[in-house]
Amino acid sequence: MTDATARLVASxxxxxxxxxxxxxxxWITEAMxxxxxxxxxxxxxxxxxxxxxxxxxTTHWKSSPVEGAVNRIKVFNWQVSGRAGLPFPRKRFPLA
Structure with missing residues (x-):
């Protein structure tokens, strides 16, 4: 990676x-x-x-809480429908 590329990525x-x-x-002008x-x-x-x-x-608004709720619903539906299979609990809840 060149210095210019590293600087642009860091910027x-x-x-x-x-x-x-x-x-x-x-940034776009310089990168192009x-x-x-x-x-x-x-x-x-x-x-x-x-x-x-x-x-x-520029916006400080975040969609993280909504995405977390949607993810929980999808995981629950996946488990309930039986498509999760046996490996799923092992990946989701690893042994200590």
Missing amino acids: FAGMLTLLEGERLTD TSSPTGISTFALGLNSDYSAVHSGL
Whole structure:
């Protein structure tokens, strides 16, 4: 990994962690002009849905509680329907 790629990845990780969506336009521009194909393709994908990505990087709203509830319901339905099988409890509740 080149220094430019490492710097861009670290910068994007900082934007995700600190919710700094105002830096997104500059990051996409830099990534599309000065990085290897993988990062520039990723930046192109971000640019194609810019409004959603920008909202995700600036909004403090989280859907974690809802996703946790949905996951619990799905696991319960999976167990009740019998599709979980025998290996499921071993993976779900490992022995100490």
